[in-house]
Structure formats: structure tokens, C-alpha cells
Amino acid sequence: MSKHKIILLGGTGFVGRHLSARLCALGHEVTIVTRRRDRHRELLVLPTARLVEGDVHNPALLKDLFPGHDTAINLVGILNEAGHDGRGFERAHAELPAKVIAACRASGVTRLLHMCALKAADDAPSHYLRSKARGEAQVLAAADLQVTSFRPSVIFGPDDSFTRRFAGLVKLAPLMFPLACPQARFQPVFVEDVAQAYINALDQHQCFGQAYELCGPTVYTLRELVQAIADLTGVKTRIVGLSDGLSRLQAMVLEYFPGKPFSLDNYRSLQIDSICDCGFPPILGITPVRFDEIVPAYLGRTGAAH
Numbered sequence: 039m040s041k042h043k044i045i046l047l048g049g050t051g052f053v054g055r056h057l058s059a060r061l062c063a064l065g066h067e068v069t070i071v072t073r074r075r076d077r078h079r080e081l082l083v084l085p086t087a088r089l090v091e092g093d094v095h096n097p098a099l100l101k102d103l104f105p106g107h108d109t110a111i112n113l114v115g116i117l118n119e120a121g122h123d124g125r126g127f128e129r130a131h132a133e134l135p136a137k138v139i140a141a142c143r144a145s146g147v148t149r150l151l152h153m154c155a156l157k158a159a160d161d162a163p164s165h166y167l168r169s170k171a172r173g174e175a176q177v178l179a180a181a182d183l184q185v186t187s188f189r190p191s192v193i194f195g196p197d198d199s200f201t202r203r204f205a206g207l208v209k210l211a212p213l214m215f216p217l218a219c220p221q222a223r224f225q226p227v228f229v230e231d232v233a234q235a236y237i238n239a240l241d242q243h244q245c246f247g248q249a250y251e252l253c254g255p256t257v258y259t260l261r262e263l264v265q266a267i268a269d270l271t272g273v274k275t276r277i278v279g280l281s282d283g284l285s286r287l288q289a290m291v292l293e294y295f296p297g298k299p300f301s302l303d304n305y306r307s308l309q310i311d312s313i314c315d316c317g318f319p320p321i322l323g324i325t326p327v328r329f330d331e332i333v334p335a336y337l338g339r340t341g342a343a344h
């Protein structure tokens with residue numbers, strides 16, 4: 039594998055931290071852009087990483103930073119926006135990819151690895167999934183660049199927000215836990231498998247112009263996942279699945295709680311099962327691990343991930 043000089047947007051996030059560590063372990067030089075450098079000092083120990091503070095939405099910054107790299111990776115994404123009208127999603131998932139394409143072209147960066155989401159589509163029910171589809175369509179249409187996009191189901195790993203959030207929530211409701219959209223289905227995929235997918239695709243010409251779905255080997259309902267998390271953390275709460283109407287109501291209320299623990303847009307995303315037929319594409323040479331092989335090791339009986 040040749041050594042690359044990589045500009046990484048979203049490198050401080052959950053997936054980004056795992057991918058940065060793997061890229062640096064392989065000797066690639068990685069420039070990670072973040073809004074708050076002081077919050078991500080753990081990345082400074084990576085031997086070939088450089089952490090740069092700045093706003094990735096500023097085209098001038100991108101045009102300054104991109105020269106000298108041969109590859110761009112864009113992992114920036116949000117699960118909730120500050121407002122309610124979809125403009126935040128549009129900015130993060132559709133406008134930013136256009137700026138990344140422009141910066142690649144202006145600086146001669148030819149390889150672009152992008153992060154989309156499983157079931158992103160123009161006619162999807164949520165702003166999240168529609169904006170993700172618009173961003174991916176733009177990068178795949180950039181025929182002068184060597185683009186690969188990834189569409190994972192929910193991603194898990196020791197520092198994920200999915201299992202940690204539910205581990206915290208079930209602890210707060212030790213008797214009865216009201217769960218919205220309990221029948222929504224997922225194929226959880228391990229963060230290290232996702233990071234490896236990026237690495238294995240990096241130099242493969244057959245991956246140019248392709249979008250790959252990334253799913254773990256097992257389909258779970260949300261109820262099954264939350265039950266597993268409760269069991270692993272030793273919480274004996276009874277999970278009560280809410281009807282569709284009550285799920286929507288819960289989203290309408292929690293949308294206005296600090297940090298938006300659950301939103302109408304999340305509820306709409308959950309109307310579509312986040313599952314796929316193929317698991318991992320054979321070209322990536324990865325056999326994805328199962329949720330139940332990994333999660334018990336990091337979700338102890340303390341009620342919180344560690």
C-alpha cells in the first residue's frame with residue numbers, strides 16, 4: 039500500500055478517531071480538521087496526525103488546507119440539527135460535500151472517500167436521509183475525481199453514542215423503559231470494520247465511482263438491541279414498546295429537550311429499516327463481526343460503557 043497524505047474532515051468523531059488511528063498506524067500522514075482542537079488532544083499522540091482548528095464550512099479554509107494532500111475523506115455528519123426545517127442537515131450533508139469537491143478540484147486532490155448512510159434516498163422520510171442522498175449524489179457525479187462512498191447501518195464500538203446513550207437511558211428508567219419505534223430494524227456494524235473498509239478501498243481502482251452498503255451479519259430490532267444493552271449493564275427494566283402514535287408524540291416532546299435526545303427527524307428515519315442484503319461487499323475483503331461478539335467486552339455491568 040502506498041503512503042498517502044490525507045485531509046480528514048470529521049476525524050475527531052467516533053468513526054474518525056478509529057479511522058485516524060488506523061491510518062496513522064499504517065504510516066499515512068493525516069490532517070484532521072476540527073472546530074475545537076483543545077477537545078481532541080488524544081489525537082495529538084498519533085505519530086503522523088496533524089490537528090488543525092477551523093470551520094470546515096469555510097471554503098477559503100478548505101482551499102488553504104487541501105493542497106499537499108492526495109486524498110480527502112469526509113466523515114462530517116449530524117444526527118440532529120439545531121433548527122427544525124432541515125437546513126442544518128442540508129448544510130452538513132449536501133452543501134459541505136459540494137465545498138469538498140470544489141476544494142479537491144482547486145488543489146489537485148483526486149481521491150475522495152465519502153460517508154453517507156444506509157437507506158439515504160431522495161424520497162426517504164427524514165431530512166437526515168434525504169440530505170445524505172443529495173451529498174452522495176454530488177460526490178458520485180464528480181467524474182473527474184476517484185470517489186468511493188460508504189453507507190453503513192448503525193455503527194457500534196466502545197465509544198459509540200448509540201449503545202452508550204441507551205445504557206444511560208435504561209439506567210434512568212429501572213422499572214419500565216418506554217421505547218419508541220421498537221420494531222425498527224438494524225444491522226449494527228463494528229466501527230473497526232467500517233474503518234477497515236475505508237483503508238481497503240483507498241488504493242483499489244475498482245472502488246472508484248462506487249457506493250458500498252456496510253452492514254453487520256445480524257438483523258436486530260431496536261427492542262432487541264435495547265434489551266441486550268439493558269441485560270449487559272445489569273438493568274432489569276421492562277422495555278415497553280410504544281405504538282406508532284406514542285413514538286411520534288415522544289419525538290415531538292423530546293425534540294425540545296436540551297440536546298434533542300430524540301427528534302421527529304430521528305422518528306422519521308426509523309420508519310425505514312436500516313438493513314441490507316449484502317453485508318460487506320466482497321471486494322473489501324472484510325468479514326464483519328457481530329454485535330454480540332464485541333459489545334459485552336465494553337458494556338460492563340456498571341451501567342455505562344467504559
Ligand SMILES: NC(=O)c1ccc[n+]([C@@H]2O[C@H](COP(=O)([O-])OP(=O)(O)OC[C@H]3O[C@@H](n4cnc5c(N)ncnc54)[C@H](OP(=O)(O)O)[C@@H]3O)[C@@H](O)[C@H]2O)c1
Nearest residue numbers: 048049050051052053072073113114115153155191192193
Ligand atoms: N455513528 C453511526 O451509527 C453512523 C451510521 C451511519 C452513518 N454515519 C455517518 O458517519 C459519519 C461519522 O459519524 P460519527 O458517529 O463518527 O459522528 P460524530 O461522532 O458525531 O462526529 C461527527 C464529526 O463531524 C464533525 N462535525 C459535526 N458537526 C459539524 C458541523 N456542524 N460543522 C463541522 N463539523 C462538524 C465533528 O467535528 P468537530 O466537532 O471536531 O468539529 C466530528 O468530527 C457521519 O457522517 C454520520 O452521519 C454514522
